[in-house]
Amino acid sequence: MVVSCLVTLELTGITVSFNSAPLEWWLSLPIIVIYPLLFGWVSYQTATKLAEHKRRLQVMSTRDGMTGVYNRRHWETMLRNEFDNCRRHNRDATLLIIDIDHFKSINDTWGHDVGDEAIVALTDSYK
Secondary structure (H helix, E strand, C coil), X not given: CHHHHHHHHHHHCCCCCCCCCHHHHHHHHHHHHHHXXXXXXXXXXXXXXXXXXXXXXHHHHHECCCCCCECHHHHHHHXXXXXXXXXXXXXXXXXXXXXXXXXXXXXXXXXXXXXXXXXXXXXXXXX
């Protein structure tokens, strides 16, 4: 990078004088020290926030917002991977499916808020 700067200066005919007064050196020293530290700190803060946002987006894309359990898309991916793994290693697998009988009548009788509470209570009991 230094070489390219020197070549550019030579080609453009710009002259640079490195004969600066000691006062100029002392005045520029804080900038030379503080700028990289500030840039590093800002970069670190940005990377930390991006990592947290990525983690939250990952959770939002794989979990149901109401219950916190895996959503259907993620569950199907996990199920497919697990069955492939069982087939590959010649192992057995068991799948448990839970159905709430007459759940539509709960929603129709007491409303969707009560139905949502019932689903949350059921999933909490199985966690």
